[in-house]
Amino acid sequence: MKKIISIAIIILLLSSCCPMKKNAYQPDYSPGPQTIVYKTKKDYSQNVPVILNDEKTAIVSYYGTGDLTYKGKIAYPTELVEGYLLDNIGIRKNVAYTSLIIEEYKKLDKMLTKDELFDLIIDKDPIEEMYSCGNRSKFTNELEEINKIITDKQLKNCKKLK
Numbered sequence: 001m002k003k004i005i006s007i008a009i010i011i012l013l014l015s016s017c018c019p020m021k022k023n024a025y026q027p028d029y030s031p032g033p034q035t036i037v038y039k040t041k042k043d044y045s046q047n048v049p050v051i052l053n054d055e056k057t058a059i060v061s062y063y064g065t066g067d068l069t070y071k072g073k074i075a076y077p078t079e080l081v082e083g084y085l086l087d088n089i090g091i092r093k094n095v096a097y098t099s100l101i102i103e104e105y106k107k108l109d110k111m112l113t114k115d116e117l118f119d120l121i122i123d124k125d126p127i128e129e130m131y132s133c134g135n136r137s138k139f140t141n142e143l144e145e146i147n148k149i150i151t152d153k154q155l156k157n158c159k160k161l162k
Contacts, residue, residue, distance in 0.1 A: 025154040027134030035139070036087035037080065037146060037155065038130040038162075042123070044097040045077050045085065048105045050117055052094045056124045059114040063089065065106050074102055081147045093161040096124045131158035 027035075048068070051061035068075050070088035077085035098120040112120075133155070139145045149155060 025133075025149050025152070025157045027132070027158055028138045029132075029159075030135045030138070032135040032137050033090075035133040035136040035142075035146065036091060036130065036161075037084050037133055037150070037158070038087065038091075039083055039085065039128040040126045041128055042126065044123065044126055046101050046103075047097040047122070048100040048102055048117075049089060049091050049095045049097055050121065051092055052096050052124060054094065056094070056096070059118050060094075062114065062117055064111060065108055068102050068106060074106070076102070078143065080143070081150050084150055086143075086146060093127065093130055095127060096121045097126050098122060127162050130161040131155050132161055133158040 048063065050059045050063075052058065053060050068089060075088040077087055077089075080086055098117055099122045100117075100120055133146065133149060136142070149158070
């Protein structure tokens, strides 16, 4: 009987001591700016984005001419490995792109209306895939860490938005 109990205890200890997968990325979704990693069907990195409703029939959000900056520079997405981009503006899954170039848009004297912007949309469904990889401020060496997440096939641990 003692042998059976001893064997059972050893089996329990061994089965509960499985090591975690090495370097598995676990996103931190605490409040703050999210880390949006995405791929587009074409290069829209210089185009002005707008956010559409789920039906893609109307603009629900758009950026002012002064909103398209990040850390004092034009908020182009940052290129990552394997064709991925890191968002620097605040896009979401219902993003669409207009024919306007960000530099030109920033120089406009007056804001365009939602209808005017809607008429300038060149792609209502530009996203191939999009992930939220947690609070952006939690990364120490942002680009290196995000590129490692991609190359180590850890995007599956991020929240898939599209």
